[in-house]
Amino acid sequence: MDTVVWVNDRLVGTDEGTLSALDHGITVGDGAFETCTVVGGSVFALTRHLRRLRRSLQGLGLDLTVGDEARCIKGVHTVADAVGAIDGRLRITVTSGVGPLGSGRQPGGRYTVVVAAQASEMAPEGSAVRSPWVRNERSAVVGLKTTSYAENVVALADAVARGGDEALLGNTRGELCEGTGSNVFVEVGGELLTPPLDSGCLAGITRALLLEWGGQNGLPVREAVLPFTVLDAVTAGDAHLLVTSSGRNVQPVTWLDGATIAAGPLSLAARALFDRLHRQHVDP
Ligand SMILES: Cc1ncc(COP(=O)(O)O)c(C=O)c1O
Numbered sequence: 001m002d003t004v005v006w007v008n009d010r011l012v013g014t015d016e017g018t019l020s021a022l023d024h025g026i027t028v029g030d031g032a033f034e035t036c037t038v039v040g041g042s043v044f045a046l047t048r049h050l051r052r053l054r055r056s057l058q059g060l061g062l063d064l065t066v067g068d069e070a071r072c073i074k075g076v077h078t079v080a081d082a083v084g085a086i087d088g089r090l091r092i093t094v095t096s097g098v099g100p101l102g103s104g105r106q107p108g109g110r111y112t113v114v115v116a117a118q119a120s121e122m123a124p125e126g127s128a129v130r131s132p133w134v135r136n137e138r139s140a141v142v143g144l145k146t147t148s149y150a151e152n153v154v155a156l157a158d159a160v161a162r163g164g165d166e167a168l169l170g171n172t173r174g175e176l177c178e179g180t181g182s183n184v185f186v187e188v189g190g191e192l193l194t195p196p197l198d199s200g201c202l203a204g205i206t207r208a209l210l211l212e213w214g215g216q217n218g219l220p221v222r223e224a225v226l227p228f229t230v231l232d233a234v235t236a237g238d239a240h241l242l243v244t245s246s247g248r249n250v251q252p253v254t255w256l257d258g259a260t261i262a263a264g265p266l267s268l269a270a271r272a273l274f275d276r277l278h279r280q281h282v283d284p
Pocket residue numbers: 035145178179180181182183201202203204205206207244245246247
């Protein structure tokens with residue numbers, strides 16, 4: 001099955017010209033997006049994704065009106081119907097629409113809405129490298145899922161060139177923060193610990209659900225401030241690692257910076273718990 005794409009109210013071909021060359025999302029990355037998991041054709045956690053999309057746009061100074069949100073939902077349903085009963089991912093992108101060539105905005109424009117879905121598979125395990133770059137926890141767009149993802153593109157390409165499939169970043173204070181497209185948990189001392197949001201990480205939906213579902217199901221999982229050097233304990237075999245995202249669910253990391261590492265027992269339990277519950281709750 002090919003990728004199904006919907007732009008501003010209609011299904012379009014993947015290589016059909018549909019966006020203005022002056023769309024501010026293209027010229028300066030002035031937009032926000034969400035990537036949702038699709039489970040058997042159902043879009044998982046759509047309410048949470050739409051809430052975060054609204055928050056990201058608000059952080060950019062853009063208001064997602066009721067009408068804009070209705071357009072997003074219409075696009076989601078149209079694409080989900082067209083793509084069928086797949087396991088995969090569905091992306092919603094909203095930009096500020098046509099704008100000037102520079103960073104300033106043209107007021108009163110119509111937002112661009114793009115929804116696209118495709119089948120994809122999730123690997124049960126991940127491999128990561130420590131990134132030489134950092135997340136700026138004091139950035140103007142910290143915690144927003146904006147379409148300005150070039151930093152993540154560069155860091156991920158570096159990770160792939162070094163044999164990994166995710167790069168792990170610290171922040172400017174030297175604390176562990178997140179991956180280029182995932183949150184991170186360290187299994188240490190009989191607990192699963194994840195950096196708090198003030199580390200500069202995205203408020204991941206998979207992260208939040210693992211904290212909630214873990215807490216409700218006896219899994220010792222919580223937020224904690226972790227130094228980036230905690231990854232030394234992982235390579236030394238004294239701690240374990242997992243990453244979470246809508247594209248990965250809960251994924252134990254079994255390779256870090258060239259060294260094979262063991263998946264921890266709590267990490268494996270977290271993966272099993274999430275695998276089970278995300279199939280039982282479509283919109284938790
Ligand atoms: C930078 C970043 N951190 C974390 C995540 C994980 O968030 P979620 O679990 O909502 O997919 C993502 C998702 O793509 C991301 O881009």
